[in-house]
Amino acid sequence: MLKRNKPLQPDISIVANLIGEPARAKMLTALMTGKALTATELALEADVTAQTASSHLAKLLKGELLVVRKQGRHKYFQLRSVDVAELVEKMLNLSASIQQNSIKTGPVDQALRHARVCYDHLAGEQGVALFDALLNHGFIAEETNQATLTDKGLLFFSELGVDFKKVNQSKRPVCKACLDWSERRNHLAGQLGAWMLNYAFEKNWAKRDLTTRAVHFSTQGKTKFASCFGIKQTRGN
Amino acid sequence: MLKRNKPLQPDISIVANLIGEPARAKMLTALMTGKALTATELALEADVTAQTASSHLAKLLKGELLVVRKQGRHKYFQLRSVDVAELVEKMLNLSASIQQNSIKTGPVDQALRHARVCYDHLAGEQGVALFDALLNHGFIAEETNQATLTDKGLLFFSELGVDFKKVNQSKRPVCKACLDWSERRNHLAGQLGAWMLNYAFEKNWAKRDLTTRAVHFSTQGKTKFASCFGIKQTRGN
DNA sequence: CTGATGCTTCGAGCGCTATCGAACTATGCT
DNA sequence: AGCATAGTTCGATAGCGCTCGAAGCATCAG
Numbered sequence: 001m002l003k004r005n006k007p008l009q010p011d012i013s014i015v016a017n018l019i020g021e022p023a024r025a026k027m028l029t030a031l032m033t034g035k036a037l038t039a040t041e042l043a044l045e046a047d048v049t050a051q052t053a054s055s056h057l058a059k060l061l062k063g064e065l066l067v068v069r070k071q072g073r074h075k076y077f078q079l080r081s082v083d084v085a086e087l088v089e090k091m092l093n094l095s096a097s098i099q100q101n102s103i104k105t106g107p108v109d110q111a112l113r114h115a116r117v118c119y120d121h122l123a124g125e126q127g128v129a130l131f132d133a134l135l136n137h138g139f140i141a142e143e144t145n146q147a148t149l150t151d152k153g154l155l156f157f158s159e160l161g162v163d164f165k166k167v168n169q170s171k172r173p174v175c176k177a178c179l180d181w182s183e184r185r186n187h188l189a190g191q192l193g194a195w196m197l198n199y200a201f202e203k204n205w206a207k208r209d210l211t212t213r214a215v216h217f218s219t220q221g222k223t224k225f226a227s228c229f230g231i232k233q234t235r236g237n
Numbered sequence: 238m239l240k241r242n243k244p245l246q247p248d249i250s251i252v253a254n255l256i257g258e259p260a261r262a263k264m265l266t267a268l269m270t271g272k273a274l275t276a277t278e279l280a281l282e283a284d285v286t287a288q289t290a291s292s293h294l295a296k297l298l299k300g301e302l303l304v305v306r307k308q309g310r311h312k313y314f315q316l317r318s319v320d321v322a323e324l325v326e327k328m329l330n331l332s333a334s335i336q337q338n339s340i341k342t343g344p345v346d347q348a349l350r351h352a353r354v355c356y357d358h359l360a361g362e363q364g365v366a367l368f369d370a371l372l373n374h375g376f377i378a379e380e381t382n383q384a385t386l387t388d389k390g391l392l393f394f395s396e397l398g399v400d401f402k403k404v405n406q407s408k409r410p411v412c413k414a415c416l417d418w419s420e421r422r423n424h425l426a427g428q429l430g431a432w433m434l435n436y437a438f439e440k441n442w443a444k445r446d447l448t449t450r451a452v453h454f455s456t457q458g459k460t461k462f463a464s465c466f467g468i469k470q471t472r473g474n
Numbered sequence: 475c476t477g478a479t480g481c482t483t484c485g486a487g488c489g490c491t492a493t494c495g496a497a498c499t500a501t502g503c504t
Numbered sequence: 505a506g507c508a509t510a511g512t513t514c515g516a517t518a519g520c521g522c523t524c525g526a527a528g529c530a531t532c533a534g
Contacts, residue, residue, distance in 0.1 A: 009349075010332035010418060012325065013262035020254030021522080029246055039481060052523055054482055064335045073480050073531040083334070087327050088249065094320055095247035098301045112246075146383050146410055173383055181247060258492080276511060289493055291512055310501040310510050
């Protein structure tokens with residue numbers, strides 16, 4: 001048979017294969033918190049022994065999906081870049097829409113559904129509520145799955161302390177609409193999304209859950225967070 | 238050991254595993270042309286026998302990444318949705334940035350680099366040139382990796398025959414910046430991107446390559462295409 | 475130093491899955 | 505009808521890679 005000149009296309013099977021192993025997939029989704037995790041933590045997360053985890057982590061490193069930082073006798077792993085996080089996010093979304101089956105309602109799930117970290121910004125009910133609020137106040141504009149900062153929004157966030165000189169130097173989008181797999185609606189990602197989540201942590205309005213992606217707001221914190229960004233309070237909790 | 242309540246998260250390993258097999262990965266990238274392909278075509282593309290291809294295709298169907306249409310004794314396979322295409326696209330980009338090695342320069346590759354189909358819109362040098370031209374004329378506005386249609390652009394495309402009533406009914410974004418893995422710059426995706434590529438085909442300015450993702454412009458067609466959208470002609474060919 | 479903890483390497487076991495030959499069904503062409 | 509082409513099913517094979525036990529480094533705390 002005639003061997004046709006195969007075009008140079010990146011081979012996606014390598015990356016996909018790395019993610020395609022259940023244990024590694026669990027590790028990657030665990031790292032979607034944005035937090036750096038140690039090898040043992042990831043082993044627990046993936047339900048494998050330390051040895052197995054070690055070999056998986058080595059592969060993920062070699063495949064350039066993760067980076068490590070050694071600190072004493074610990075090794076802290078993180079997703080290598082926002083690109084990797086975005087890929088995982090897209091996979092989560094597609095997977096959610098394919099496995100739209102069991103809508104469990106355990107306590108952990110409810111917390112996750114309410115507010116959780118999506119790599120570096122806020123997702124869940126609170127995430128989309130925030131997005132809606134920003135829209136209502138005209139701080140951002142939405143055009144079918146895209147989000148852009150308005151002049152009004154620029155002013156608002158400048159006064160809150162966002163340094164847009166610095167922000168604009170980065171190639172990363174300021175605003176980015178990110179589809180929420182539990183709510184099936186948009187929340188805000190991008191630099192601004194990351195900034196707001198960080199702001200909530202700094203002000204002690206909320207704190208991360210130690211083991212899951214959940215974000216826990218204090219009662220007071222939630223009120224302040226809502227008033228700061230003009231979110232209409234809905235049902236309790 | 239204490240079995241902690243695991244949060245409900247979609248399992249990304251299933252989808253990733255499907256893509257992670259080299260033969261299946263090749264099939265999926267082949268389908269990025271947007272064209273429907275038969276089982277044998279896909280078998281050739283993936284370099285496997287018909288039997289093997291059949292089993293792979295069955296898995297991709299079960300995994301809901303593809304859809305089939307039976308026509309006579311042929312089966313035409315297609316990516317199931319734009320979501321799937323976008324996922325594959327993201328994987329191509331990430332993979333390209335990881336394997337930024339061999340920049341081959343075969344004839345096929347040059348054609349691909351020049352102009353190719355990215356699922357349903359134009360990519361490659363021509364794709365980014367088009368994007369730049371639309372920017373220069375103020376038809377679209379760019380804000381760090383986002384693209385939006387301007388009023389001026391709305392007028393321009395309306396006059397060209399785009400039915401925006403229909404367009405706005407769809408949930409799909411009108412404009413979408415899509416990172417080009419060969420050029421490492423944006424080109425235009427979304428409904429408008431798809432519309433323009435289709436327009437070029439309709440006007441017979443260009444035609445698809447039968448076996449690759451390459452798009453071949455006729456000499457005349459290229460001139461007309463450029464003048465229609467105000468693209469500055471660069472080097473020959 | 476000794477013991478404890480975090481992580482890695484080695485080796486053996488073993489299950490999963492991609493692969494293809496051969497045989498089968500289905501459709502189309504003449 | 506009779507043959508060619510498209511696609512599938514079955515079964516056997518082979519090999520890859522996940523897994524964990526055991527032993528080995530590395531780091532830290534006394």
